[in-house]
Amino acid sequence: xxxxxxxxxxxxxxxxxxxxxxxxxxxxxxxxxxxxxxxxxxxxxxxxxxxxxxxxxxxxxxxxxxxxxxxxxxxxxxxxxxxxxxxxxxxxxxxxxxxxxxxxxxxxxxxxxxxxxxxxxxxxxxxxxxxxxxxxxxxxxxxxxxxxxxxxxxxxxxxxxxxxxxxxxxxxxxxxxxxxxxxxxxxxxxxxxxxxxxxxxxxxxxxxxxxxxxxxxxxxxxxxxxxxx
Numbered sequence: 001x002x003x004x005x006x007x008x009x010x011x012x013x014x015x016x017x018x019x020x021x022x023x024x025x026x027x028x029x030x031x032x033x034x035x036x037x038x039x040x041x042x043x044x045x046x047x048x049x050x051x052x053x054x055x056x057x058x059x060x061x062x063x064x065x066x067x068x069x070x071x072x073x074x075x076x077x078x079x080x081x082x083x084x085x086x087x088x089x090x091x092x093x094x095x096x097x098x099x100x101x102x103x104x105x106x107x108x109x110x111x112x113x114x115x116x117x118x119x120x121x122x123x124x125x126x127x128x129x130x131x132x133x134x135x136x137x138x139x140x141x142x143x144x145x146x147x148x149x150x151x152x153x154x155x156x157x158x159x160x161x162x163x164x165x166x167x168x169x170x171x172x173x174x175x176x177x178x179x180x181x182x183x184x185x186x187x188x189x190x191x192x193x194x195x196x197x198x199x200x201x202x203x204x205x206x207x208x209x210x211x212x213x214x215x216x217x218x219x220x221x222x223x224x225x226x227x228x229x
Contacts, residue, residue, distance in 0.1 A: 041074035048130035051086035066097035112151035167199030
């Protein structure tokens with residue numbers, strides 16, 4: 001395996017990743033260096049797969065982490081999505097790294113529940129990013145991601161790292177735009193977070209912090225929440 005240098009590794013992805021904000025890039029730098037420091041083959045689970053190409057993606061998680069695992073650590077990425085179409089797209093976009101990817105078409109909660117205890121104990125990183133978020137009605141996504149966490153929580157190792165994507169941080173606002181099938185704008189709504197997190201990780205954040213997990217990245221503007229014990 002090659003020696004890992006984040007800046008060299010990420011250069012081919014940098015421009016695309018910056019479209020979704022510098023804070024995502026900073027978290028990738030943190031987590032990839034952290035996983036590399038484990039000095040062993042790693043197991044990563046991602047709920048919600050990379051269904052769009054690199055130029056139009058908001059994180060390209062499957063591609064970036066499969067590249068990292070294949071060339072620097074060994075191990076595998078397990079990417080889980082309920083959509084056959086999304087998974088077929090992912091297989092196309094990540095075909096150069098398919099030997100380190102396990103593609104799973106399944107409801108993510110059901111899949112996580114099905115994993116045996118020993119396997120869950122050996123997972124190094126879980127990235128929750130499945131159920132699409134609607135900021136005007138965030139509860140269905142919040143609940144789904146919390147159910148994902150509960151499906152494995154009691155079986156996780158003390159060293160596991162968790163992250164959940166797509167959150168509006170406290171004291172922020174966003175103009176939420178709804179479009180029709182032809183990409184015509186049909187509604188615009190201002191969503192204010194006030195003093196709370198609104199997003200996929202709302203319930204996960206409260207639960208983990210109540211159970212003495214710590215956030216591991218700057219939350220001031222990031223849409224991505226990271227946690228370690």
